[in-house]
Amino acid sequence: MIDEKQKEISIVVPLFNEEENVEKLHAEILQVCRNNHYLFEIIFVDDGSTDETFERSKTLSPLKIIRLRKNFGQTAAFDAGIKSAKYNYIITMDGDCQNDPNDIPLLITTLEKNRLDVVSGWREKRKDTLTKRFISRGAHTFRRFLIKDHIHDSGCSLKIYKKECFDGLSLYGEMHRFIPALLMGSGYQVGETVVNHRPRHKGVSKYNWKRAIKGIVDMMSIAFWHKFASRPxxxxxxxxxxxxxxxxxxxxxxxxxxxxxxxxxxxxxxxxxxxxxxxxxxxxxxxxxxxxxxxxxxETTQNQVYSIKEIWQNNASENK
Known part of the structure; x- marks a missing residue:
């Protein structure tokens, strides 16, 4: 059964040198949230950008900006934003405008209709470069062999989580794409739905062979912990x-x-x-x-691997 109450959502977007995309992305998210009468917050995490990403983001409203001291990586940026989120539904997405905010209602509906804890987006028709698709396809094949989580597109950042999923969850390395696998291993109900994928609006992709290799190493770590996390x-x-x-x-x-x-x-x-x-x-x-x-x-508190420089919040016209 779908909950007809007003939806309360936190949208977390990591950014690294996306000065040309922040205004467009914020406007699209804002329109979707207002059209669907959500109670919402938008959280941009500036992951040590060296361009005008932070300055341009400060002109947008409503918006919370978490500014990290340097580039700690996408996983750290997601972790910072998720820990700052206040609403029960947490939606994550990339800052390059390739994820479509118009899919947010679909994620919420899929989560509630199927009584899930997590819904992962599946970019069935990808609009990436040939090189990026080749790397992703190889990593995907290797991942499914190791982890066997039946997720078609773990690299898609467009996901929705119940906030409780992150209680006690530690993220590091390039593990953001494997969060559903980690949660599945802890007994959470995980599903997926096909989402729209768009060509990059502006800017340069940050995905490369170095990140792919880091992802494979983290993947092997998760495969181990999937079986032996509680008792090595x-x-x-x-x-x-x-x-x-x-x-x-x-x-x-x-x-x-x-x-x-x-x-x-x-x-x-x-x-x-x-x-x-x-x-x-x-x-x-x-x-x-x-x-x-x-x-x-x-039994001890886990230390975060990143450092927050400042938090900027502009609540003008919030939820109006």
């Missing part, structure tokens, strides 16, 4: 026990060879026995240590 001892301890078992097996062969008269210096079995046994003990003990560290980590 299950992985490291299991591997350690396997190596210890191999150590005992090669040790048995070593003893047999010794009893049949073969010299210890004539075979590699003794060295293999020592190697497997010591490596197994090391993995097992490492698993125990990491288990203890994780328990302490979960």
């Amino acid at each position: 001892l299950h992985f490291l301890g299991g591997l350690g026990l396997l190596l210890i078992f191999l150590g005992f097996s090669t040790g048995a062969v070593t003893v047999y060879n010794f009893l049949t008269g073969q010299g210890m210096s004539e075979t590699a079995w003794p060295l293999l026995t020592v190697f497997f046994f010591l490596a197994g003990v090391q993995f097992f003990v490492s698993g125990l240590i990491i288990d203890v560290l994780l328990r302490n980590h979960y």
Whole structure:
């Protein structure tokens, strides 16, 4: 059943050198929110822009601007904006005008109609360059092999979340595109819907091979945590026990060879026995240590990896 009450939404947009796009994007978001009578806030996160992004954004209203001290990356920018959001529905989108704000009502409807916690946009007909599509396609194939979250387009920033999804969620690296996978692993209900994708309005794309490689590394990390987040001892301890078992097996062969008269210096079995046994003990003990560290980590406040320079808020004509 769709909730007919007035929708309360926070729209979070990270920006890095998007001076030519901020006015257009803000106007489009504002029009959608007013046409649908939303109670809303727009949050721009200036991720260390070196152009006039911040200055041009200050002329817009209503708007909250979170200005980071330097370029910390899109994940950090999303995290800063999300933590500042005050409404129950949080919508994220890119600042290059390729995501279409007119899809916001569709995201809300899909979330409520299907009783989901997260809805991810799916850019079925992408308007990117051939190089960007090639990199994204390769990363997507690798991601689905590792994570198996059945999301067609994890790289699409246009998403809607219930605010509760971010309680205790730590974001770092290039993990913003894997938030649905992380939440799915925690039991949240995740869905997707096809959204519009437009050619870049102005400016230059910030996506490159460097970001793709970082994303793949984070993807492998998520694949590990997907299975062993709560108890890494299950992985490291299991591997350690396997190596210890191999150590005992090669040790048995070593003893047999010794009893049949073969010299210890004539075979590699003794060295293999020592190697497997010591490596197994090391993995097992490492698993125990990491288990203890994780328990302490979960019980303490997590530090953010970015620094906020200032917060600018212009509430003139808010929600009018």
